[in-house]
Amino acid sequence: MANRGLSLRTLVFVGGATLMLVPAIVTATLYTAALEQRGEELQVEKLTTRGELSANLLARRLYGVWMDLARMADLIDPTDPANAREHIQFLSRLDGRYSWLGIADLEGKVLAARDGMLEGASVAQRPWFRRGLDAPAAVDVHEAQLLASLLPVSAEPYRFVDLAAPLRLGGSVVGVIGAHLNWKWVQEGMAALQAPGIDVLLLSRDRTVLFGPTDLVNKRLSVGSALAASRVTRAFSSERWPDGKDYFTVIVPSIGFADLPSFGWSLLIRQNADDAMSSTRELIRLFWIILGAGAVVALALLLCAAQWLRTPLRRLSESAQAILLDPGARPPHQETRFEEAARLSDALAHMQSKLMGRRSNS
Structure with a gap:
C-alpha cells in the first residue's frame, strides 16, 4: 500500500500559515526596528x-556679567584709584555675584578692590592677571588662594571662576580689571x-x-x-x-x-x-501583542477554511472507495460548496450509473 501524503487540510493550513505569517513577521520586524530607530x-x-x-x-x-566688567573697564581710570574704588564698590553692592572685583597695575599690584580686599597685594602670578594683560580672559573654577583668609569663614572652601580684561589708557594697556564670580552662582544656574x-x-x-x-x-x-x-x-x-x-x-x-x-x-x-x-518599546510590545492576536484569529479562520475545503473532498473519496467495492453502494453526496467538488460529484455519480448498467447487462 502506497504511503499516504499529507491531508488537504494540513497542506492548506500549513501552506496558508506559511504564506501569511512569514511575510507578516518579516515586515513587522523591519517596521519595529525602524520604529525603534526613529x-x-x-x-x-x-x-x-x-x-x-x-x-x-x-x-x-555669564555674558551679562562679562558685559558689566567690560563696561567697567571702559569707565575706570587706573590713574585715579579713589574713583575706581567708588565704581567697584557700587557694582559690587549692586550685584552679589562678585566675590571680589578689583584692578591691578602692570606689575600686578592691586590698586583698588571691593571692600579694600587685597589692595596693595601682588596678583602678578594669578592666571587671570597674566592672561588679562594680553586679552579678555576667562579662568576655570578654582579654590580661593589669596582671598581664602579674607573672606568670611565658610563650611566649604570658596571656589571662583574668573573674568579679566585689559585696562587701556590712550590705546596702551596700563593694568587689568579682574572679577571672581562665586562658583555657587554658576551651580545655581546649572x-x-x-x-x-x-x-x-x-x-x-x-x-x-x-x-x-x-x-x-x-x-x-x-x-x-x-x-x-x-x-x-x-x-x-x-x-x-x-x-x-x-x-x-x-x-x-x-x-x-x-x-x-x-x-x-x-x-x-x-x-x-x-x-x-x-x-517606544511599550508601543512596540503592544504592536506585537496585537499582531499575535490577529495571527491567532487568522490561523483559526484558516483552519476553518481548510476544514471547509476538506469536507466535500473527503466525502467524495469515501464514496469513490465504496463504489469501487460495490457499484450499488449509496450514491455520492451532491456537493455544491465549490465548482470543482460539484463537477467531481457529478462525474462520480455518472460513473456509478454506468457501472450499475453494465452489471445489469451482464
Missing part, C-alpha cells in the same frame, strides 16, 4: 535641543537647567565633571562622548557608563555667546536609554 532619533533631537538651549542660557548668564530623568553635566577642558550627578562631580570622564567633547566635535552616542547603565549622550562642545571669553567648558546631556525608550 524613537532613538527623536530622543537625540530632544537632548540636542535641550543641550543647545542650556548652553545658550548658561552663556547668556541646577535650573536640570530636568527629570535628564542629566546636564558641565565638563572642564580636561573632561572633569564640574557639575552633575554627585557620584561624578570632580571626576574625569573616560567615556567616548567625553573624549569627543575634548576634541571639540559635536557627537551623539549610546554607551555604557561606569554605573553599568546605557545612556543616550549628546555633546555641546562649547559654551559661548558673542564676545564672551571661553572657559573651555562643554555640556554633556545624557538620559538613561531604558527610560528614554520606554514609551
Whole structure:
C-alpha cells in the first residue's frame, strides 16, 4: 500500500500559515526596528535641543556679567584709584555675584578692590592677571588662594571662576580689571537647567565633571562622548557608563555667546536609554501583542477554511472507495460548496450509473 501524503487540510493550513505569517513577521520586524530607530532619533533631537538651549542660557548668564566688567573697564581710570574704588564698590553692592572685583597695575599690584580686599597685594602670578594683560580672559573654577583668609569663614572652601580684561589708557594697556564670580552662582544656574530623568553635566577642558550627578562631580570622564567633547566635535552616542547603565549622550562642545571669553567648558546631556525608550518599546510590545492576536484569529479562520475545503473532498473519496467495492453502494453526496467538488460529484455519480448498467447487462 502506497504511503499516504499529507491531508488537504494540513497542506492548506500549513501552506496558508506559511504564506501569511512569514511575510507578516518579516515586515513587522523591519517596521519595529525602524520604529525603534526613529524613537532613538527623536530622543537625540530632544537632548540636542535641550543641550543647545542650556548652553545658550548658561552663556547668556555669564555674558551679562562679562558685559558689566567690560563696561567697567571702559569707565575706570587706573590713574585715579579713589574713583575706581567708588565704581567697584557700587557694582559690587549692586550685584552679589562678585566675590571680589578689583584692578591691578602692570606689575600686578592691586590698586583698588571691593571692600579694600587685597589692595596693595601682588596678583602678578594669578592666571587671570597674566592672561588679562594680553586679552579678555576667562579662568576655570578654582579654590580661593589669596582671598581664602579674607573672606568670611565658610563650611566649604570658596571656589571662583574668573573674568579679566585689559585696562587701556590712550590705546596702551596700563593694568587689568579682574572679577571672581562665586562658583555657587554658576551651580545655581546649572541646577535650573536640570530636568527629570535628564542629566546636564558641565565638563572642564580636561573632561572633569564640574557639575552633575554627585557620584561624578570632580571626576574625569573616560567615556567616548567625553573624549569627543575634548576634541571639540559635536557627537551623539549610546554607551555604557561606569554605573553599568546605557545612556543616550549628546555633546555641546562649547559654551559661548558673542564676545564672551571661553572657559573651555562643554555640556554633556545624557538620559538613561531604558527610560528614554520606554514609551517606544511599550508601543512596540503592544504592536506585537496585537499582531499575535490577529495571527491567532487568522490561523483559526484558516483552519476553518481548510476544514471547509476538506469536507466535500473527503466525502467524495469515501464514496469513490465504496463504489469501487460495490457499484450499488449509496450514491455520492451532491456537493455544491465549490465548482470543482460539484463537477467531481457529478462525474462520480455518472460513473456509478454506468457501472450499475453494465452489471445489469451482464
